[in-house]
Amino acid sequence: MHHTVGKQSIQFSAAPHIVSAASVAGKKEGEGPLGEKFDLVCENPMFGEDSWEKAESTLQKEALQTALGKAKLLPSEIRYLFGGDLLGQLIATSFGVADMNIPMFGLYGACSTCGESLALAAMAVSAGYADYAAAITSSHFASAEKQFRFPLDYGNQRPLAATWTVTGSGAFILAGKGGRARITGVTPGKVVDYGVKDSMNMGACMAPAACDTIYQNLMDFNRQPEDYDKIITGDLGYVGQRIVIDLLKEKGFDISGVHMDCGIEIYDQETQDTHAGGSGCGCSAVTLAAHILPEIEKGSWKRVLFVPTGALLSTVSFNEGRSVPGIAHGVVIEHC
Amino acid sequence: MHHTVGKQSIQFSAAPHIVSAASVAGKKEGEGPLGEKFDLVCENPMFGEDSWEKAESTLQKEALQTALGKAKLLPSEIRYLFGGDLLGQLIATSFGVADMNIPMFGLYGACSTCGESLALAAMAVSAGYADYAAAITSSHFASAEKQFRFPLDYGNQRPLAATWTVTGSGAFILAGKGGRARITGVTPGKVVDYGVKDSMNMGACMAPAACDTIYQNLMDFNRQPEDYDKIITGDLGYVGQRIVIDLLKEKGFDISGVHMDCGIEIYDQETQDTHAGGSGCGCSAVTLAAHILPEIEKGSWKRVLFVPTGALLSTVSFNEGRSVPGIAHGVVIEHC
Secondary structure, three states: OOEEEOOOEEEOOOOOEEEEEEEEEEHHHHOOOOHHHOOEEEOOOOOOOOOHHHHHHHHHHHHHHHHHHHOOOOHHHOOEEEEEOOOHHHHHHHHHHHHHOOOEEEEOEOEOHHHHHHHHHHHHHHOOOOOEEEEEEEEOHHHHHHHHOOOHHHOOOOOOOOOEEOOEEEEEEEEOOOOOEEEEEEEOOOOEOOOOOOOOOHHHHHHHHHHHHHHHHHHHOOOOHHHOOEEEEOOOHHHHHHHHHHHHHHOOOOOOOOEEEHHHHOOOHHHHOOOOOEEOHHHHHHHHHHHHHHHHHHOOOOEEEEEOEEEOOOHHHHHOOOOOOEEEOEEEEEEO | OOEEEOOOEEEOOOOOEEEEEEEEEEHHHHOOOOHHHOOEEEOOOOOOOOOHHHHHHHHHHHHHHHHHHHOOOOHHHOOEEEEEOOOHHHHHHHHHHHHHOOOEEEEOEOEOHHHHHHHHHHHHHHOOOOOEEEEEEEEOHHHHHHHHOOOHHHOOOOOOOOOEEOOEEEEEEEEOOOOOEEEEEEEOOOOEOOOOOOOOOHHHHHHHHHHHHHHHHHHHOOOOHHHOOEEEEOOOHHHHHHHHHHHHHHOOOOOOOOEEEHHHHOOOHHHHOOOOOEEOHHHHHHHHHHHHHHHHHHOOOOEEEEEOEEEOOOHHHHHOOOOOOEEEOEEEEEEO
């Protein structure tokens, strides 16, 4: 039997395993602290295509193919794919995975989508709906700037609270057994709106949602922060990190000793001019595939709470003066 | 045990029940053939708000509240919500359900999202991950025109193959028992791209995906079209209906005797000037809630294959000359 625990979490009785993972990243990410760990770094930001959106689709395709290759699986062996990206109407994903001929659930959780896709894939595998399921997400600096901010040619100034959208895609194959890491539980998140309206300060928009999900996870599983070797948010960056630590302190939990943020890990703030850190669906996805999972597989981290964070806005909602609510999905990953 | 059947379907051993459903629609839909069946028809297309997007959020909120009221449930009793809309970054849904404080999975499958949300909600309930789950989708004529086509003030001419986006939202509450209809199986769909590039002829873009999913459903469950009282597509309209019937004939199945399309049912083509029919996430959702489910609950239809259909495009992909791939998710709903 599957167990619902507490208010909003699931503890899997049959914990699905992450049997393979792949990361494909861009040049800037390749020059960062995690550069050597990515499966593939592409020097050409167009990935051989003629538009940024096609480039992002190619990123996804490469990531999925690499993950399939590592698991020695054919696309036809993947029963369901859970995927998404940041672009309006998920065009990077739709065009990226179409050729694979895998039944697909399109997801949108802004930069939290990596968590959403892993949670749903784990739920499907654990319930016996799929022998193999894939979770895939991506972001691309240029397609995201075009979608959300300014065309690159405009050369706008970036405030210091702004994050840098990661060019990258992470793909994960889940199954009932195999591999040295498994998903033992999930805490799907709520939309949390603190009324922040600054789209150039995503960290502040998303930190309350991260706090909400981490708090609920600790309560639902009856754990303390130290019960995790790491509590890893997706892309809060330096600004959001301070906020989530403060907010959780107010609720009685000190995560400062175990907190890590993918947006902080992926770039060298001193030399790479990335201001508050990295962001985007790809940020948490490639960091999980290239850095976090290997640590769990080695056993240097036994149990990790992975919490990709998303800022829910569009240019339409922003231009209409709406706030930027956040959402964060928690995934518990353990060594096995 | 849950059963995977055939290549891409699930047959639930514990079939989740649809314990309540609600439909909220706009004035034009209220004047159509299904007008009297909607729970709520709002004469004011702004729904009391000051933007089309906020109006669509209000539609969703009203639909969910109505469905909760019918089931005598509080929002806090819904463990997970599966929802989406057509707008970039799902802003109608994010802002619509934020106040409800329900953990949310954001979904995008274009106009197939009603099927995607019902499939995932059914999978969650049947697996024991949730006592109650909600599935909600919406579309709004004006927010969709603004997102995908032209501002309303521009007064563009609509070709005859064009569909009319339905202003409406449908909400469904699923649980282990209760009610007279249950979801006995699902066939999640693949992205199918026939290379059609005409965004004013969505029916032609989506028909191949509908064909693929219906064909796979019949094969996986080893059924003939007559094993269903109705096979109901989401919004193929008059143009797409002819295509899907022809395509399935080529594959050896004649669905002409049992086929119905929500986009054809919802408007009176003669008097309402809606050309090829209705479309949008809301089209299949309100037709299911107001028309299809009551027929199943009464027992006049014993078993229905409900197949919402989506056209995967954005203004960016369209302007870059890309094709419009389709996707369709199949949901088997039976009287009980």
